[in-house]
Amino acid sequence: MDDLQVIGQQAQTAERELSQLSTITKNQVLVQMAQSLRQHQAEIMLANQRDLNSASDLAVNFVDRLTLTAERIEQMALGMEKVAQLSDPIGNIEKGWRTEAGLMIEQQRVPLGVIGIIYEARPNVTADASALTFKSGNAVILRGGKEALQTNITVCDVLQSVLKQNDLNPYMIQVMQDTSHETADKMMQLTEYIDVLIPRGSARLIQAVVQNAKVPVIETGAGNCHIYVDEFAQLQMASDIIVNAKTQRPSVCNAAEKIVIHSSVVKEFLPKIAEALKPFNVELRGDKRAQEILPDITPATEEDWGLEYNDFIMAVKVVDSLDEAIDHINKYNTKHSESIITDNYENSEKFLREIDAACVYVNASTRFTDGFEFGFGAEIGISTQKLHARGPMGLNELTSTKYVIRGNGQIRK
Template sequence: MNSVEEIGRRAKVAAAEVANLPADIRSQILVDMATALEENWAAIAAANKKDLAVATGLSVPMRNRLTLNQKVIHDIAISLSSVAALDDPLAGPYDHWRHSTGFEIIKKTVPLGVVAMVFEARPNVTIDAAALTFKSGNAVILRGGKEAINSNIVLADTLRAVLSNHELNPDIIQLITDTTHESVNTLLNMRQYIDVLIPRGSGQFIDFVVKNATVPVIETGAGNTHIYVDASAKQDEAIRVINNAKTQKPAVCNAAEKLLIHEAIAEEFLPRVVGDLLTSGVAVRGDQQAINIDKRISAATVEDWYTEYNDLIIAVKIVKDTNEAIEWINEHTTHHSETIISEDTDNVKDFMNKIDAAVVYQNVSTRFTDGFEFGFGAEIGISTQKLHARGPMGLNALTTIKYEVFGDGQIRA
């Protein structure tokens, strides 16, 4: 048995222990973990500096995602504390009913068991995943990217120390420190130990996991996110929403990547929004019709329309109406988040009903597709599939159903 398989075996044992911890103890331990992060911030930041020192190939937005300083660690601790304060997802009340023969059926909410997380250069995921899985009574196996390995080791050790201080099995939270491809390949096929695997990262990375895993996978994250500006849009409001969705945090999956504009307002609106985006440092690409209106736009390739940039880049297309916008988005979407900027009730209704995405907005920045913003405390990921969970995944997405049946000798005729 190799070391990754041994981690899986230990996680299976630990899952039985954490599943039966009382809710108040789980919550108190999360509060203690938040305190430990604050107290250990200097060691965490020092480890993070080692990661940053060798992360020379990352874009500025991706490097910002990797960075842990005292403020970022404080914010992570606050998020962890907010998870502690959430209601217990296992508590019920449960649906229950009686069979005609008299036995009682209870539909109970229980943990999934062992959750594996595979993610790239995102050390905050280490804490978010550990907090949500622990609160929902699951054990977790974390396998982060090599870019954040030093940060992840200190973060995981900090959380495991709190478990040990409470005389609990530290293997409730485990980190795979082997950052080779072989460790991922092994993890993807440990059906005997892992109940569900959740990947977070680039679209290419998530596709690799989905295609190569034999364990159940919840597909998350890739965000080729569109904003469509309808002819009826309030233009000042639209510019504000677009700028926020693109520039507030460009390396995340809910950042806007594509902009569609109704042809009736393109001559007036396009130069305004392009000027605003250029002032914010965004490179603007577009189709020929957009270039004809504003020469500051560079030509988009076919590949651009399918690309999640995770950078200060956006591609613009002019469309004739809402129907064309809907058709274009459904052809190119990653089923994450899509927005319409419009005051036309009929167009908004069509957009809401026909767009195939986890979250669909009217007049709202796509940046709000987030577990914390949705009131979940934190998120384990944003599911872009339809089975089990969809959209921002909080505590309830980490549970399943178990039927308990109580009788007194009934047999089936």
């Protein structure tokens, strides 16, 4: 038996124990985990600095995702406490009925089992995923990128210590220390032990998992997010929202990447948003109509429309109608998050109905597509698929159901 099979077996055994824990016990442990993250902040940041020292040749946006600050560790701890406050889905009865044969059937929420998560340089995922899987009764095997290995190991050690202090199986949460591609490929085939895989990271990582895994996959998606400035938009509101959606944290999947502008307001709005983005050194790329208004703008290529930049770059598309905007967005988006800025109710409702995405906004930043912001405490990822789960995935999305049938001697005729 190789190391990965041992990890899988440990997780499977631990999940059976975890699935039997009471909600009170799980909540108490989560609160202790949050406190322990705060108490070991210096240790976590030291490990993170070791990872950062080895990441000097990585892109700036990648380093941003890798970096843990005191504020980000506090957010991890707050996320755990929020998860502890949420309703426990395990054991909930979704519905029940009595059949003609007199059988009482109930549909009950149960854990998925052992969840494998493959992610890149986002060490906050280690805490967020651990909190959500623990509360929902699932054991978790975490395979982060090599760039965040020391941080992930340290965070896992902190969380496992709390499990041990409560006489619980520490293998309810595990971090793989072998970050090779070969081991990741084997993990994707581990159907005997892992019930579902969730990839988090770049489009390249996600597609590699989707294409190579034998274990069922919940696909989380890259974010080629658009903001459409309608002909009935409040232009100052549109400017404020776009600046926030692009510049607050450009390296994340819910950051806006594209601006679609109605032709009736483009002459007034495009110079306005260009000026608003200038202090942040955002590079604008535009179609021919945008170039006519801003001659110095970088020409946008066909490739630009489908790219997730994760950087201080935005592409601008000018359209003549709401229908054209919707068609363009649905053609190039990644089914993540899209927003319309408008004071026209009919236009807003049409946009909400016809845009194919997990999250569709009216007059708000795409940056709100986040489990914490949605009230989930944290998120396991943002699903862009349509089966089982879509959008930010919280506790309920980490469960399945089983039918519980009670009888009194019935046999089928």
